[in-house]
Each structure stands twice: as structure tokens, then as C-alpha cells.
Amino acid sequence: MKFYKDHYDVIVIGGALAGLSSALMLADKGKDVLVLERHNLPGGIASSFVRGGIEIEAALHEMMSIGDKDNRLKVGKFFDDMGVDIEWLKVPEAYHASLPGIEVTLHPGLETFAKEIDAAVPGTYDKVLRLLNLCNSVFDSVNELSIHPMSKAKMLMKHEAFVKTAGYNTQEVIDSFDLPKKAQDLLAPYWIYVGSSFADLPFTIYSVLMADYVGYGSYIPRKFSHEMSLKMAERAEAMGVQIEYRQHVEKILVKDGKAYGVRTARGDEIHADYVISSSYPNKVYTSMIEPADAVPADAIKMVNGRRISLTAFSVIMILDDTAEALGIRDYSVFRGDTMDTEALYEDLAGLGPYRYLTCICHNLGNDTATPPGTCSYSITTLPRVDGWKTVEAEDYDRIKHQVAAQMIDDMSAYLGVNLRDHILEIVIETPMTVNRYTNAWNGCIYGYAHTMEDHIIARLQTAEHESFIRHLEFSGAHAISGDGMGPAVTNGRKAAKNVLDTMAAEEASK
Numbered sequence: 001m002k003f004y005k006d007h008y009d010v011i012v013i014g015g016a017l018a019g020l021s022s023a024l025m026l027a028d029k030g031k032d033v034l035v036l037e038r039h040n041l042p043g044g045i046a047s048s049f050v051r052g053g054i055e056i057e058a059a060l061h062e063m064m065s066i067g068d069k070d071n072r073l074k075v076g077k078f079f080d081d082m083g084v085d086i087e088w089l090k091v092p093e094a095y096h097a098s099l100p101g102i103e104v105t106l107h108p109g110l111e112t113f114a115k116e117i118d119a120a121v122p123g124t125y126d127k128v129l130r131l132l133n134l135c136n137s138v139f140d141s142v143n144e145l146s147i148h149p150m151s152k153a154k155m156l157m158k159h160e161a162f163v164k165t166a167g168y169n170t171q172e173v174i175d176s177f178d179l180p181k182k183a184q185d186l187l188a189p190y191w192i193y194v195g196s197s198f199a200d201l202p203f204t205i206y207s208v209l210m211a212d213y214v215g216y217g218s219y220i221p222r223k224f225s226h227e228m229s230l231k232m233a234e235r236a237e238a239m240g241v242q243i244e245y246r247q248h249v250e251k252i253l254v255k256d257g258k259a260y261g262v263r264t265a266r267g268d269e270i271h272a273d274y275v276i277s278s279s280y281p282n283k284v285y286t287s288m289i290e291p292a293d294a295v296p297a298d299a300i301k302m303v304n305g306r307r308i309s310l311t312a313f314s315v316i317m318i319l320d321d322t323a324e325a326l327g328i329r330d331y332s333v334f335r336g337d338t339m340d341t342e343a344l345y346e347d348l349a350g351l352g353p354y355r356y357l358t359c360i361c362h363n364l365g366n367d368t369a370t371p372p373g374t375c376s377y378s379i380t381t382l383p384r385v386d387g388w389k390t391v392e393a394e395d396y397d398r399i400k401h402q403v404a405a406q407m408i409d410d411m412s413a414y415l416g417v418n419l420r421d422h423i424l425e426i427v428i429e430t431p432m433t434v435n436r437y438t439n440a441w442n443g444c445i446y447g448y449a450h451t452m453e454d455h456i457i458a459r460l461q462t463a464e465h466e467s468f469i470r471h472l473e474f475s476g477a478h479a480i481s482g483d484g485m486g487p488a489v490t491n492g493r494k495a496a497k498n499v500l501d502t503m504a505a506e507e508a509s510k
């Protein structure tokens, strides 16, 4: 029996959130799709693992763009439309901010959030609400414009707030509201999810982050992030997609400037009209294209010109008592010794001790996260890849344990309980772990950083000129939307749409 067909419409490299989103959308349009995944499971980072008989979330703190059942946002709607049935749980709070002089818990809903900031910094309600409403208006524009591009003149009329703020960085716009520092600090904790300091972060990106997470709240699947990838894979197979695991794609085959198939590590050469890659463009253009001289010089310039975003360092523990008994009150805590995002961004280039942590207690968002009488606590920081690239093999263990110890001690001090006395299971994930399990470039989790020079709007405008090899698309955190699991789904859909549009255009020109 032959393992592969002679030909597919599309081969997707990587069976994680982005790749599976591409596959679902293409299968929904009747295309013949093969997904090749190097791991023995779907999901990439969207995964879980078992220690001591307990299933543990590998990564997810919170999903954006899901929305309530009767008011779905784009990612939640995509899952519904594709028949991927996830049990979504709404995260109870936006976050607890633990910063110098600040211990404040904020909840989702623009007005609620503004009221709670006002309670901590009296007299700020109107200004904070105006800022959040501005974010919301920019968010609505981004959502509409990404589906219906329009002329500049029309844009000015219909999307004034978006056009007015598009050239400004986040710090400039926040400064224009003349808010006390404490209120500014309370509006900043999510910054780490995008990996640029406020002085280098387009206000548009900040707006999307705040309007989505604060306006609509965030969600987690009851059965961890693996529920998304497992159910997506199951659904894709039911729709006719062939998924093969433990198949590492080594080469993308190119002829006359056009991709026509792949070669796996096992030596199979498989042909298709299109290839969608979850592997980073850096990897594809530097080592995966066959023949190597089919890589245009501009492709190398493009990957060298982009800044690789953040990686992750995470300490995940199963503790021997309930959250309540251990004094853990919030699902999500952001803790730092400053909220100066430029200083923190510099700090993330090193190897710790890190000054800014993001922590979750899964049980406070999901009452079935661990067996009764235990809870799961995860302490994470998102360092830049720069520092970790320099770690020598002989120093790795020492540095890993040093960083983890500092993070545990810091959160023990915050909670007033020595976490070390309560650890049943502990797993330390480093940038090397991410790299090993997902093959991501330098262990990066967020693709390319959104900066003032390179962000979603600029990328949408230049995308056409960055299609260096015909019939090759990219689908992953490294594509246009960047940053996280929700955007990975959006990127996967966009890659599929590009393929469908090209197919239609080529058919029409025949």
C-alpha cells in the first residue's frame, strides 16, 4: 500500500494551531490536504503532558479573540464554524498587578476595568475609560480593515481614530491622557504579551490587546490547550485531511520559482500544488529550500531585517494543597519591580534574575484542572532569544536551575508561603525546551516582534512583495499577526486564504 498519494492540492508543514487552521479551512473548501508533523502528537506548543499521573498544561495562560458563546470573536467563531467543539471557560479576572506600591486586581469589561483603576487611583475614571474606548474603536477598525481593505480617503472618513493614532507609539498616546503614573502602571501589565517596550510598540497593537483581553475577557479550554489541537486534528481528519505524525520535513522543493512539494527526513518526496510552512521563514530560506540557489537574496534580507520576538521560561508546579489553603487568590498575576517597559525589555535580554513575571493558578480558572486537594501553579517570564542563544551546554543546567529558583522564591515571597514545601511535581521549560519540541527558530514563541517599523499594518502592505517563492505560504506565529495562540489561528486562516485566492486567480486566467 502506498503511504502517500501521488499528488495533493496542499501540503501543510506542521500540525499545530496555525497549520491545523490552514488545513481545516482548505478542507472546508474541498481541497485535498496533507499535514506533516514531526512530533508524535498535534499541537506544537498548544499541548499538555503527564507527570505523576496528572495532566499539566504546557503553556497557555489565556486565549484572546474567543468571546462569549452568543458574541464570538474571530477565533472563537472560527472554531464554531469549523465544528471544533471546545468547552471554553472564561478567566475570572483580567489580572492582579503586583508592582511597587500596587496590589490591585482588575476585571474584564471596559467600564469595570476603568472603575477599578479609579478605586485605586481616584479621579481617573473618565480618562481611563476614554483611553479604553479609543482602544476599542481602533480594534473595531483593525478587524474591519483586515477583511475589507479600503482607500485612504474612505478610511479617514470611516476610521478616524485608527488613522489618527496609527503613526504613534503606545507611550505617546498614553502620555497624551495625562494620567498619574500609578494609573499608567495599571494599564501596562499585558505589554509582555507583545514583546516590545511601549516606546517601540505601535498604539494599534496595544489597542488590539486591551480591547480584546479587557473588553471581552480571556478564555481557556477545560481540557487545556491540547483540547484545541486534538479536536482540530480530529475534525480535520473527519473532513478528509491526511495527517501524518513523526514526519519531519527537511526540504521544500522548488522549480522555476514555484514550490511543488517536500522531502521528509525519511526520504519521501511528496508533490503538491502548494506548500504552507509552519517552520520559520528564517529556517526555510536558510536551509530548507531545494535547490538552495532558488532562494532570492531579498528573502534573506527580509528575515535578517525582522526582529525575532520573545521566547519563554516557565516553571510549572503541581502543589500539594488547594489554591485557597495556599493563599493563592488570583488566576493571573503580573509581578514586577518596575513597570518601566524599556527597562524591563532590556532585562529580558539577559539570563535572569528576571524583573517581571506572569503567573497563573489553573484551578482558579478551571475547577477540574488537577485532582482534588492539589493545584497547579505556573510562573513564567518571556525573555528575548538574545541571552539564551549564548548559553553553552555545560552551563545550561546551572543557569536553568538558578533562574527557576529565583522565580519560585520571588513568588513564594509574594504569596507568603514557601512553594518549595508544597511541590508534588515540577517541570522547568526553557527556550531550549521550546526549540526542541517545536523546532521554532531560537525557541521563539511569538514570531517577529511588532515594532514601530514592523507591525501588522506595515506587514499587510508589504506582504505582496514578500512572497519570494510562488505557491509557498507561511502559517504560524511568525506570519503577519504574530504573537500567541489566537493570532496563530488567524495566521493559519490567512495562509489558507492566500492559497485559495491564488488558485482562483490562476484558474480565472487560464
Ligand SMILES: Cc1cc2nc3c(=O)[nH]c(=O)nc-3n(C[C@H](O)[C@H](O)[C@H](O)COP(=O)(O)OP(=O)(O)OC[C@H]3O[C@@H](n4cnc5c(N)ncnc54)[C@H](O)[C@@H]3O)c2cc1C
Pocket (backbone or CB within 6 Å): 013, 014, 015, 016, 017, 018, 019, 036, 037, 038, 039, 042, 043, 044, 045, 046, 058, 059, 060, 061, 062, 063, 064, 247, 248, 249, 250, 278, 279, 312, 313, 314, 380, 429, 434, 437, 438, 439, 440, 445, 446, 475, 476, 477, 478, 483, 484, 485, 486, 487, 488
Ligand atoms: C510557556 C508558554 C506560555 C504561552 N502562553 C501563551 C498564552 O497564554 N496565550 C497565547 O496566546 N500564547 C501563548 N504562548 C505562545 C503560543 O503558544 C504560540 O505563539 C503558538 O502556540 C504558536 O503556534 P504555531 O502554530 O505558530 O507554532 P508551534 O506551536 O510552534 O508549532 C509548530 C509546529 O510545526 C511543527 N514543525 C516545525 N517544523 C517542522 C518540520 N520541518 N516538519 C514537520 N513539522 C514541523 C512542530 O513540531 C510544531 O508542531 C505561550 C508559549 C509558551 C511556550
